[in-house]
Amino acid sequence: MSFGLSLPEQGTFEAWREAARRAISHHIPPDQIDWTGAQGLFAAAPLPDTEGPHRPQVPSAFVALARSVIWHSSPERFSLLYQALWRLDRADGAPLSQADPLGRRLALLAKNVGRDIHKMHAFVRFREMPATGPRRRFAAWFEPEHNTLEPGSAFFAKRFADMDWIIATPRLTAEFQDGTLRFGPAAPRPTLPDDASESLWATYFANIFNPARIKLDAMRSEMPKKYWKNLPETRLIPEMLQDAEARVQRMRAAGASQARPGAAAISTRYRAAMPKLPDRAPALPETLDQAREAALQCRRCNLCEAATQTVWGSGNVDAALMIVGEQPGDHEDLTGQPFVGPAGQTLKEAMQQAGLSRDQVWLTNAVKHFKFTPRGKQRLHNTPDRGEIEQCRWWLGLELAFIRPKLTLALGASAAFALTGKRDPLAARRGKLEQGLHNGPVLVSWHPAYILRLSDRQQQSRALAELTEDLRRALAILQG
Structure with a gap:
């Protein structure tokens, strides 16, 4: 017995998933289903109206793959996906693996769909149309290779949410009006005005x-x-x-054979015009504000070349507790404030559990500039080396001199080295008091960033509990 059905132009994925679920629940083999709706010599029967007793279990990777492949223009896509579903249900090989011919074919279909959506985002060109209401109206004509208008339109709805627009294609039309995205049948290519x-x-x-x-x-x-x-x-x-x-x-004929005088790089001229700061200031700043202003011009090491700005400490200038981290992260580098990124949120959580608030402490870092490696659009954290920590110890010493904390909490190995001069492993030092180079007590603990990097949930919970315990101990020392 053969079964036949045709799927709608809109909501194709949901329609296919519902039909495939009913077919597999009745154990209908792939070769007995015609997904194109074609009529042969003998009329094909429709699928059963209700689901059968079988309930298949499929991995989420298959659902994600099907959501992509379903928009391909190949008429075989429905059949290929059902073949993969049938084999997954029977544990017949690995139909999602690219080592399997079926898996490789599905992966290529998904790749083509992804490329087509990318091209749609790049090459749709809107023209402004006359508007009758307060929102501007735009229209565009696009001819995608695959059926990618539905999955590709969410991008435009998010980017151009403050305007109304229409994207017409030979197959469907997407209309975004008053914040609602709708799809309709194909429409003729609109007459677009000059822009x-x-x-x-x-x-x-x-x-x-x-x-x-x-x-x-x-x-x-x-x-x-x-x-x-x-x-x-x-x-x-x-x-x-x-x-x-x-x-x-x-261009060759007009090219200069020799650089004209004064053609040095702008950055070279800019740096030459900057005031030359000595490695050590000839006179100590007299206030914390003066120290901060001097640190904003710091060029004691090369970290200032790539970082956005110096990140000075902040908090209570009369704090009895100073908390010192390693260096600013990406968020801190952009905002100019210490501990505002993910590590800062983890520290805030631990401080709340310990009964400490941010306005009770002075927060700072051993190194005042963000050290990173660029990777595409990301900036990946790099640990500062010994020389960079030692150069920046000058500024940390000024903070200690002006804040005069009764206790300093070192978060991580870099902060512990900056404050004590010792490079011993942190695990044996965590939770213990040591003598600082400034002759004050230093309590050593984990850095919140280290806790976030732990992949094991149990280890992460234990390390966070130990940081919270160290914060409680710091508070107890100050109160005692």
């Missing part, structure tokens, strides 16, 4: 075009030619390519 900003963009595009660096294959890979007809800047490309060689020759 003055497109002329500005075309002028800019033509002027930044560098014929000496043109790579046609790379350009067509990032901007496939099938999208060119709907992009305002691409009408300029054929003419620019025709003139590319001549422009290269003109």
Whole structure:
């Protein structure tokens, strides 16, 4: 017996999942289902109206894969997904693995869908339309390779939430009005008015075009030619390519054989104009504010070159307890305040459990600049080395001199070294009092960032409890 059905243009994934669930619950094999709805010599029966007794269990990875593959334009996508579901239900091999022919094929379909959504986000061009209400209206025409309007429109709804817009495609239309996203049937290509900003963009595009660096294959890979007809800047490309060689020759002829005088890098001239600060100031600052102002211009080591700013301590200037961490993180570097990122939230939680508030303490770091390695858009934390800690000990010493805490809490190995000069392993020192280089007592504990990095939940809970215990002990020492 064969079964046949056709799925709707909208809400395709939910419709397929419901049909697949009913089919598998009745143990209907893949070769007995025609997902295209085609009518052959013998009419195919519809699927049962209700689910059968079998309840399949599938991994979440399959659901995620199906949510992507379902938007591909291949008519086989429904059948391929059901084959994978059938095999998963029967533990028949590894249909999600790319080592399996079926898994590899599904992965390629998902990859194509992801690439198509990316192209949609890059190449949709809106034109402003007349509006009757307070919200501006825009419209765009796009011709995706796959059925990616539904999954791709959420991006525009989030980015352009303050305006109304329509994206029309040959298959569906997405309409965003008054904050609500709806999908409707395909509509004819709208008549889009001229846009003055497109002329500005075309002028800019033509002027930044560098014929000496043109790579046609790379350009067509990032901007496939099938999208060119709907992009305002691409009408300029054929003419620019025709003139590319001549422009290269003109650039060579106009190029200087020798740098003109005064062509030094801007950064070199800028640094030369800055006041030269000695390694050690000739006179000690007389107040905490003067120390902070001097630290903002610190160039004692190279960390100031990449960091956004010096992150000075903050809190109660009359605090009996000073808490010293390692160095600012990404959040601290951007805000100029210590302990405001994830590690700061963990410390705040431990302080609340211990009965301490931020306005009772002075919070600072052993090193005042963020040391990091750039990785794409991220800045990955790097531990400061011995020389950097020793150079920054000058500023930490000033903070200790002006705050005059009765007790200092060192969070982590870098802070413990800065305060005591000892580099012994932290595990044996945690929770103990040591003599600081400033002749004051130093209590050693874990840094909150170390606690967050622990992958084992039990170890993480234990380390957080020990930090809280050390904070309670610090409070007890001060009260006693």
